[in-house]
Amino acid sequence: MSSRPRILPFCLAINEALHQTMARDRSVFVIGQGVKSPWYVGSTCRDLLETYGPARVIDTPVSENAITGTAVGAAIAGMRPVVVHPRMDFMMYAMDPIVNEAANWHYMCGGRLSVPVTIWAIVNRGGEQAAQHSQSIHAWFAHVPGLKVVMPSTPHDAKGLMVSAIRDPNPVMFVDDRWLHNIEGPVPERLYTVPIGRAAIRRLGSDVTLASTSYMSVETSKAAEALLREGIAAEVVDLRTIKPLDEGLLLKSVRKTGRLLVVDGGWRTCGFAAEVAALVSESAFSALKAPVRRLTLPDVPAPASRSLEKAYYPDWRDIARAAKRLVRGDHPRST
Amino acid sequence: MIRIRLCEESFVEPILKRDVICPVHLYSGQEAIAAGVCAALKPRDYVFGNHRSHGHYLAKGGSLRAMVAEVYGREAGCSRGRGGSMHLIDPENGMLGSAPIVAGTIPLALGAALAAAIRRDGRVVVSFFGDGATGEGALYESLNFAALRSLPIMFVCENNLYATHMPIRACRPRVSIHKIAIPFGITGRRVDGNDVLAVYEAASRAADRCRKGGGPSFLEFMTYRLRGHVGPDDNVWGAHTDLRPRAEVMRWRKRDPIPRFEGLLLRTRAADRSLLDRVNRQAGQEIEAAHRFAREAPLPRRSELKRHVFSA
Numbered sequence: 001m002s003s004r005p006r007i008l009p010f011c012l013a014i015n016e017a018l019h020q021t022m023a024r025d026r027s028v029f030v031i032g033q034g035v036k037s038p039w040y041v042g043s044t045c046r047d048l049l050e051t052y053g054p055a056r057v058i059d060t061p062v063s064e065n066a067i068t069g070t071a072v073g074a075a076i077a078g079m080r081p082v083v084v085h086p087r088m089d090f091m092m093y094a095m096d097p098i099v100n101e102a103a104n105w106h107y108m109c110g111g112r113l114s115v116p117v118t119i120w121a122i123v124n125r126g127g128e129q130a131a132q133h134s135q136s137i138h139a140w141f142a143h144v145p146g147l148k149v150v151m152p153s154t155p156h157d158a159k160g161l162m163v164s165a166i167r168d169p170n171p172v173m174f175v176d177d178r179w180l181h182n183i184e185g186p187v188p189e190r191l192y193t194v195p196i197g198r199a200a201i202r203r204l205g206s207d208v209t210l211a212s213t214s215y216m217s218v219e220t221s222k223a224a225e226a227l228l229r230e231g232i233a234a235e236v237v238d239l240r241t242i243k244p245l246d247e248g249l250l251l252k253s254v255r256k257t258g259r260l261l262v263v264d265g266g267w268r269t270c271g272f273a274a275e276v277a278a279l280v281s282e283s284a285f286s287a288l289k290a291p292v293r294r295l296t297l298p299d300v301p302a303p304a305s306r307s308l309e310k311a312y313y314p315d316w317r318d319i320a321r322a323a324k325r326l327v328r329g330d331h332p333r334s335t
Numbered sequence: 336m337i338r339i340r341l342c343e344e345s346f347v348e349p350i351l352k353r354d355v356i357c358p359v360h361l362y363s364g365q366e367a368i369a370a371g372v373c374a375a376l377k378p379r380d381y382v383f384g385n386h387r388s389h390g391h392y393l394a395k396g397g398s399l400r401a402m403v404a405e406v407y408g409r410e411a412g413c414s415r416g417r418g419g420s421m422h423l424i425d426p427e428n429g430m431l432g433s434a435p436i437v438a439g440t441i442p443l444a445l446g447a448a449l450a451a452a453i454r455r456d457g458r459v460v461v462s463f464f465g466d467g468a469t470g471e472g473a474l475y476e477s478l479n480f481a482a483l484r485s486l487p488i489m490f491v492c493e494n495n496l497y498a499t500h501m502p503i504r505a506c507r508p509r510v511s512i513h514k515i516a517i518p519f520g521i522t523g524r525r526v527d528g529n530d531v532l533a534v535y536e537a538a539s540r541a542a543d544r545c546r547k548g549g550g551p552s553f554l555e556f557m558t559y560r561l562r563g564h565v566g567p568d569d570n571v572w573g574a575h576t577d578l579r580p581r582a583e584v585m586r587w588r589k590r591d592p593i594p595r596f597e598g599l600l601l602r603t604r605a606a607d608r609s610l611l612d613r614v615n616r617q618a619g620q621e622i623e624a625a626h627r628f629a630r631e632a633p634l635p636r637r638s639e640l641k642r643h644v645f646s647a
Binding site: 056071105145148170 | 381383412413414415416417418422424426431432434436439440441442443444445446447448449450451452453454472473476477479480483484642643644645646647
């Protein structure tokens with residue numbers, strides 16, 4: 001082994017996961033709109049078509065419902081498909097195959113068949129793309145029994161969680177964010193997995209727990225650095241999987257710090273952050289020194305104009321500000 | 336056909352007595368379609384059904400006892416009491432499942448056909464759906480993709496003239512469903528769905544085409560449900576669910592696929608009355624035993640509520 005780890009961008013880490021799983025398992029195939037076009041899926045599908053051919057790398061017409069159902073049906077028939085949605089917004093046409101069919105199939109047939117499908121949803125926002133080209137609706141799927149939802153934030157986890165998603169016998173939603181795609185980090189060359197349902201501590205601290213998902217974990221780590229300069233030691237928990245949630249690690253951290261700020265790139269009401277807050281209130285109430293806080297998108301559709309976009313998406317400054325208020329006991333009603 | 340009919344009718348009393356609680360969409364009247372289509376398939380071929388799938392499941396070779404137990408919500412049911420009448424499955428016989436979201440299983444069948452195409456395993460897939468499903472976009476998306484990839488799938492529309500409560504003329508400006516496949520380059524045929532031999536012949540040709548790499552087919556089988564949409568109520572005018580003219584129901588009763596086929600067998604001396612009686616009697620005994628078994632079989636345990644959410 002070389003002493004210096006290999007560095008890859010997030011998108012090529014996903015690409016490597018696809019190459020390595022497809023090479024080893026002939027039941028794995030990739031299907032979806034734009035799988036041969038970087039315009040749609042960035043570099044995540046680079047060279048797949050050339051390597052595995054059009055039988056297993058299937059670019060499709062714009063038919064989210066039928067194509068997602070096709071992936072689900074192929075999984076029921078014993079394949080391990082990865083169906084990609086280059087924009088999560090368009091995936092709403094596919095709610096039936098995801099929520100009614102994939103999520104329920106195993107249960108409603110009494111466990112006699114499983115549905116090993118990976119539903120890969122890319123969040124693609126910013127750049128004045130407005131309300132229908134920006135949404136991150138991961139919380140909807142975490143609500144549904146029978147679905148697992150992973151949201152990696154590092155290249156290492158992107159590869160390891162994609163491999164786990166493909167190998168899992170259940171439907172797994174793999175949700176990533178185009179804002180992560182060019183972020184670089186160490187990625188082992190070998191095939192490895194990151195277990196679904198395990199969070200990671202990115203930074204140890206004792207004053208406040210910052211729990212975050214996906215791209216917001218990047219901003220949260222930056223915020224933690226800034227907080228340290230002001231004498232606040234934040235513990236950063238990158239949840240990585242939002243369903244099933246790593247309750248043990250999260251609660252342990254909160255019991256240590258006594259404070260929790262949940263940072264999520266979805267909306268506020270009935271959002272994923274609300275679920276984390278409820279869990280901690282139920283299970284670690286006596287350890288809390290302050291109410292749990294949420295930092296989320298406001299309950300507003302994504303705007304176009306850059307001035308509004310700037311106000312819409314929280315960044316590390318907002319996180320640091322909210323964490324500071326939490327630690328100092330200043331609790332305004334809205335974040 | 337007789338097994339399916341007698342089994343369907345055997346549910347009437349348990350439903351009325353509330354021994355059977357789950358919604359049951361009886362297949363009475365449509366038996367020739369399941370029987371004819373599945374006779375054209377091999378055991379390893381795949382089938383997906385809909386809400387009205389008792390016939391599909393039985394014709395594909397599913398265990399009658401396990402189906403009856405499922406309808407009673409028993410652990411011994413084919414879906415371990417988690418699915419009920421609308422979720423019948425028997426993977427060993429290629430019955431990959433049924434579900435009541437209208438047209439929801441059409442893309443699933445398409446996926447099974449894609450799996451067969453990728454594996455080149457020679458399987459044929461049948462998607463059973465009703466005329467109501469022609470109102471769903473998923474069907475048209477699926478027709479397009481099936482044709483585009485030349486997938487080994489048979490789209491089997493059982494046109495029983497009613498989508499729940501809506502007569503077909505209130506659902507579609509033009510009623511010839513088989514023609515919807517033509518713009519996608521898929522052959523569409525309309526066949527008498529109450530003539531089991533005609534069904535078998537059409538299905539065999541379609542299955543053959545699939546196996547030879549000729550791609551999808553669309554078959555519209557004209558039929559009629561002798562019972563109503565759900566439960567034993569027959570939806571006749573004046574009944575609680577006031578939908579169908581009595582004369583229409585009477586007209587279709589005369590075209591009941593079972594006496595028709597029995598008549599043919601007797602006329603051609605392929606069978607005699609005593610053979611038909613024996614078939615009826617044996618089916619009746621099997622069904623009676625299945626009900627006895629189901630009633631005595633244990634319900635799923637409360638402690639197992641959370642089992643089977645995820646596969647291990």
